[in-house]
Amino acid sequence: MNDKPILFMVLSRFPYPLEKGDKLRAFHQIKSLSEHFRIVLCCMTEIAVEEKAFQEVNRYCHEIHTFQLTKAGLLWQAALTFLTNKPFQVAYFYRYRHFRKIRQLLQQHKPNHIFCQLLRMAEYVKDYHLCPKTIDYMDALSKGMERRIATEPWYKSWFFSVEFKRLVRYERAIFDYFEHKVIISKQDLQFIHHPKRNDIVVIPNGVDESFFEFPATEKKYDLLFTGNFSYPPNIEGACYLIHEILPLLKKRGFNVSVLLSGAAPHSRVLSLASDRVFVSGWVDDIRESYAQSRIFVAPMFIGTGLQNKLLEAMAMGLPCITTSLANNALGATDGENILLAEQTEVFVEKIVVFLTQKGMFDEIGNKGQLFVKHNYSWSYQNEKLVKLLV
Template identity: 60%
Template sequence: MESKEHILFIVSRFPYPLEKGDKLRAFYHLKELSRQFNVTLICTTDIPVSEEHKQIVSQFCTRIHIFQLTKWGLLLQLFKAMLGSKPLQVHYFYRKSIHRRVQEIIAQSKPAHIYCQLIRVSEYVKNEHLIPKTLDYMDALSKGMERRIQTEPWYKKWFYRLESKRLKAYERRIFDYFEHKTIISEQDRKLIQHPENQRIVIVPNGIDNSFFETLPIHKDYDLVFTGNFSYAPNIEAAVCLAEEILPRLHQNGIPCRLLLSGASPSKRVLELQSGFVTVTGWVDDIRVSYQRSRIFVAPLFIGTGLQNKLLEAMASGLPCITTSLSNNALGGVDGENILLAEDIDTFVEKITQGLVIEGKFSLIATQGKHYIERLYSWEKQTLKLLQLLQKPLL
């Protein structure tokens, strides 16, 4: 039997638990790539990684190297960032000592390919010119920062303006150091300001369809929104739901209940808890949150990339109402497999239809589930990445 080739897989956060989009994407890419390659995982982390989590990820890796980022090191890097020109997040995840260890690992293991998830770890391998490399931009991070300028308090705007400018320049500059580039969506590819950005291969996120099967659970919530609630776009959406959409529904005589379910709820999100709003925090099985609810609503007006929460909700058989911004990467068809709203009035109108008219969105929910099952399995989405990693250095 022919032995598998060896690849190096570098991430900025340990890919478990799956409470953030980058960790979920890395986890399933590792799972799929391990079928074809022997994978050495290198990751930085600013929090301890439990043995249980290591064991879960180790089933897809031949070796795992975890590098702890200390608080003192973080302070030093933040100081350097203020004096330098690279994005703050690139400085945040970089250490010279880790760089030396990465070079040693490469020299010892001689990988056939190096894969980096996110530009924030690209400094570790950008000058490795004898091994083919793939950079997963994932999202246009610069645009995400730019959009936050409009929503952050005045005293934070300078930071997001500076980071957006630096990210935009770095996204363009790092492009030429890597033979192959990937990104989640076409809309994000267009936002990478490099003249050859069409060379970036689109590798969308996927879904584990077998995991998100419909469960026989009583629906005790009318609306649900999920996500990491320390992330600004999710916080904005949660506040919009609880303080703008829900009161309007109540005024219209629809006393519906909202479930906000996801990791790390910020103080602002926790303050939304009321008789009609439940904030769960982290849940062990997110499927239960979807299945306890009638409609998934995502009023996301900022943010980039393909929303995993949309994939999960549709795969769970829920009718989904969201914005065209969130749907751009997904490619759903309004009124066929998804419902789109661009303002509060339209969200209220469509939610009202779904709650008042029995079975109004049943067909849309069914077609949405079939759409995800057909196009968005992780196995299908990872095929393009597999092809890139099998290409030799030219």
């Protein structure tokens, strides 16, 4: 209806298909917010948006504007970044010509509220003061950079060190440009270095209700790990699972099958494939991967934010094993609705428990599903966002 207020949203990626966490979060937010707002959506994109994807999002929007990011522009912006203190990822997504167009759209639509996903898009709207603005930090990106300093080779670690320091400053500086701030987890909130960080509203990710209702399927795989496999924490997790955990399981007499399911697998992930390890790449319906698997294992030792993969696996009733780092944002209880491990031997021991003790397998899986259903549905989480923006 035309009497709805206008919400102007700026995103660093087109929010479909849902192979990345920021796209998944944005898509479900758009679905919920469209009931209360006319949404004018502005998205950066590196590739042409397919018609099917455009139409999937367009049904929830008043207007959609996409802005192409070219490699030539990236090189120029990267060069300019060395002369400033802005993070490289802010420069990556910024183009002055796109800034001018977005400013024209703001003047044209005169929105009632601006919603900016991720600090990398803040430069486009931070100086517009004719309506309230909300920024979704999502994760403490600086903390993610800091964790990668120790895991990257020396010839890359200098970059992550520089980016870490710039992100700390930028996360603090951008805070005061926005009337409202949201973030995915309390854990990430604590890593935003601003004296008023407790004003940030924690709004976790959710799970689509359809994950709770998927029909039972024949199990083909013992272990499953999912994610965008071009993302370094997921690459490292997959390699750890295959190179460290599987050999010890085999020594114990468990020659298990593993499915690595997710978009854009890196060459390191593709090289893991064998007669017992299956690398699927992108699948149209990720629920099929969960339904075909018995146990979800997520050895996440770097990265930030709430892991959608854990929410989805638990919603599908899979018993899950992960690290305390990944569980900190989730808030599940070790031994009740999830199992936690930090060392390879502990991962192996807990996988063996699930493989051999059906009672424990069923109990953790069922309680994990109830935990997610009660705490992490998208409808429940997006109610908080609606109250903040309306």
